[in-house]
Amino acid sequence: MATTVHLAGEGNDEAHAVAEVIAAGRRASARHWVPATSGNFSARIDAGRIAITRSGVDKGALLAADILIQPLDAPLLPRSSAEAPLHVALYHQHPEIGAIFHVHSPAATVIARLAEAEGRVILNGWELQKALAGVTTHEARVEVPVFANEQDTETLAARVDARFAAFGADVHAAPGYLLSGHGLYAWGRTPAEAARHLEALEALFDFELSYRRFTP
Ligand SMILES: CSC[C@@H](O)[C@@H](O)C(=O)COP(=O)(O)O
Numbered sequence: 001m002a003t004t005v006h007l008a009g010e011g012n013d014e015a016h017a018v019a020e021v022i023a024a025g026r027r028a029s030a031r032h033w034v035p036a037t038s039g040n041f042s043a044r045i046d047a048g049r050i051a052i053t054r055s056g057v058d059k060g061a062l063l064a065a066d067i068l069i070q071p072l073d074a075p076l077l078p079r080s081s082a083e084a085p086l087h088v089a090l091y092h093q094h095p096e097i098g099a100i101f102h103v104h105s106p107a108a109t110v111i112a113r114l115a116e117a118e119g120r121v122i123l124n125g126w127e128l129q130k131a132l133a134g135v136t137t138h139e140a141r142v143e144v145p146v147f148a149n150e151q152d153t154e155t156l157a158a159r160v161d162a163r164f165a166a167f168g169a170d171v172h173a174a175p176g177y178l179l180s181g182h183g184l185y186a187w188g189r190t191p192a193e194a195a196r197h198l199e200a201l202e203a204l205f206d207f208e209l210s211y212r213r214f215t216p
């Protein structure tokens with residue numbers, strides 16, 4: 001696992017991570033997943049640093065100057081994403097994570113609100129689940145945690161950590177979570193894997209919403 005921790009291993013640098021973050025923002029914007037400056041994107045540079053979007057900019061029109069180099073053990077930089085604590089906490093707690101992408105995509109945002117009381121969305125029966133790392137069959141039960149939205153992101157980060165620490169062996173924990181009425185966080189060992197997870201999860205939530213309309 002250690003060899004896949006940081007982007008693609010030795011030789012990746014700040015410029016590479018910055019380029020990955022810019023590309024992720026553009027792709028999400030092209031899908032209409034980051035309306036009105038919403039969303040935030042980060043990629044790991046090395047064990048102690050990440051590249052992360054600054055707050056309040058159009059994530060589909062990111063320039064290199066919009067990407068901050070944030071040390072994981074330092075206070076958050078001024079102008080950093082309002083949701084930077086959520087990124088930093090995940091990188092601290094899961095050294096295998098190489099990139100984290102957050103979007104306000106429609107299916108994720110709506111299903112999160114519908115599932116807030118239950119606290120989870122279970123994905124089961126979909127072939128596309130196999131796009132999620134470690135899932136080998138449509139028969140797997142993939143659990144996506146759902147949290148009530150919260151403006152205090154430090155509190156939220158602690159809730160997320162506690163939830164992932166408590167997952168049992170019988171359930172496959174999704175590489176992501178939902179915030180009710182807000183959107184989706186997804187991650188991967190590399191930016192490419194995080195992008196695949198984001199795309200798969202949004203499509204799976206769209207399937208689920210359609211399916212639920214036709215089932216009692
Ligand atoms: C523009 S509303 C969305 C924000 O409140 C927030 O949820 C978001 O995703 C973007 O925040 P940002 O500080 O730009 O990283």
Ligand SMILES: [Zn+2]
Pocket residue numbers: 038039040083102103104182183
């Ligand atoms: Zn957001």
